[in-house]
Amino acid sequence: MLEVKQLSLALIGSPNSGKTTLYNWLTNSKFKTVNYPGATVEFSVGALAPHFQTAEVQDLAVMDTPGTYSLQPKSADEVVAVNSIFRNQVLLNGRADIALVVVDGTQMSRHLLLAEQVKESGLPMVIAVTMGDLLQKENLKVNIDLLSQRYQCDVVVVNGLLGGGIKDLIQAVAQTKNRIQKNSVVRVPPSWTENEILKRTQEIRDLAHQAVLDIETSAQARAKRNALMESTLKIDRILLHPFFGYILFFVIMMTLFTSIYYVAAPFMDLIDGAFSSLAGLITENVPHNLFADFLANGVVTGLASVLVFAPQVLILFLGIGLLESSGYLARAATLIDKPFSKIGLSGRSFVPILSGFACAVPAIMATRNLSSTRDRLIAQFIIPLMTCSARLPVYALLLGFLFADQPPWKAGFALTLLYFGAMLVGATVAAILNLLLRKAENSFLMMELPPYRRPRFRVLITQSLQRTKSFVTRAGPIIFVFSVVMWALLTFPNYQEEEAHVKTQTSYAASAGRIIEPVFKPMGLDWRVGFGLISAFAAREVFVSSMAVMFNVSDDDEAKQSEGLMQVMSTAVNAEGQRIFTPASVTGLLVFFMIAMQCISTFAISRRESGSLKFALLQLVGFNVLAYVLAVTLVQGLRAMGVS
């Protein structure tokens, strides 16, 4: 576990206050993310960037916390924000030593309320007024002395765009550090009564009006001042239009979704190809023994199954970051909030669920942005039901077989039905969870719609890379271990066998397939397909190659392999001489794949992100049992209706 052995500076501010941009400047974007104990919401800790270090602040840890409107938390991420400052065992003194209250200079009349609470907590503080560039653009100047007098602390205006004012801020932190009194009482301030909030809000509004001074009072300057808000309203008239708003929402989200799938594809192929070559090199150059097999098919394949997701994770985080920093994500959540509320979700859940159509692994990770624990759990639960890209090779094979020699639109229509079927099952499961889960916390929309701004790409790329690195280092080991376990099951006990076909047919995984054959029989399948379904737990697309191994179809070219497999499938019979792949059994298989949770990586991520093994097991068992029951019902129903 991370331990901070030096004094700490905690950044605290409302959402959209410019806190994270400032944090990136202070740490030069080098930090570690830490899960608060018992929660999946993170805070980050980094060292002060070397070029900002002075003799007085050489050794200072800087901590970023989730955005909060108040020190009286009302959601999971706000609880973490408050706890990471006031009750944090990672930090030297069990709490932060200095608070850096981040206040948006254009929203001062609201953001200063947090400064009031921090002052009341007794924590030494410095105020950073952000959006210095916008204030300057609008010919406004901050009366630092007035704010400094009210809060009895240093106040510095910073420019998030160019990093102006950061050195002054460090100087202010150094001065505050020198003023820290040992044994001073620091505590979360008590909640205010309505009258107290009213009184403070009024005082802050007056203060904000006095603290932001007009440098220029001409009509032209005043018009320029409102330009940002007016242009935002103009854009919102289109993007939040009752009709076109939804169409544009659909287009933007489809662009994000297809980017995750298509833009990542060449990079994923590259990673896959590189690891396949590495495995090939090992097989060719290392003497054929168990160790070589373990290296090539256990370690290298395990590493590949971790890193192959990295491009999708990176593109997802880049896409979400772009939408968030431009100001659109808040609008998207607002648009979809009402339909989602019908199944117990909020608009904020939309992006993670949509991402599930590309890959459930980064999609479950994206649920971290949801402030409500309830929303997060429901979204995490239903994401594996969305039709991820790994299902497509399986659908291609099965639909190709089912609609061979028929017009292509039929297979296309069936594919659409599979997508909508998955969404319907997902919505039904979410609605059931909505009824079952206790409403322990209020779900809010109360969405602040920030002005549209041009994103800072440097920060965006750094943050996305940081999050991707976090995915690889934290989720990677779990995925890797599961992949190695799958290799062991497919290799032993007959590990000395040269023929891959024979080795897998005699493996523990194949034995398991034979043992559970009676389970698959009602689906119209034999043990070989059962084995294919078990091997798909490593990754769904593995089903196709496993089937090729089981039915002895060998061709390195994927397209030819599928073609050959379809031919073999059309004549394959079970021990009783009955055809295995019939319209009924293949339809059952399709429904099984539509619902079953067969991805070990998803299981591992779900367990980690929910913080509960029971939760992940419930998904694993629940979706697989549901998939099985529906598939059997369908196969038997079709047979009863005379469809073989």
Added chain:
Amino acid sequence: MSHMNEPMTGSIQIIEEIVGDAQKKDRLLEMGLVKNTEIEIVGHLPFQGATLIRFETTLLALRKEEFQCLKLNN
């Protein structure tokens, strides 16, 4: 789209009181929606969706039940 009980888009309203459950009320107050605040109704999303309001330099989207916590007097 405007509904019978919704204030007209573009209208200016004054918050007379904040009502409703404690958590919602507290959050609205913390966001700066206190008594006597002047708000502009920017728009309503269809199907009983969010109401968009503007006050000071802030744009805010509120669910119907959140918006109903604001007792308005125009």
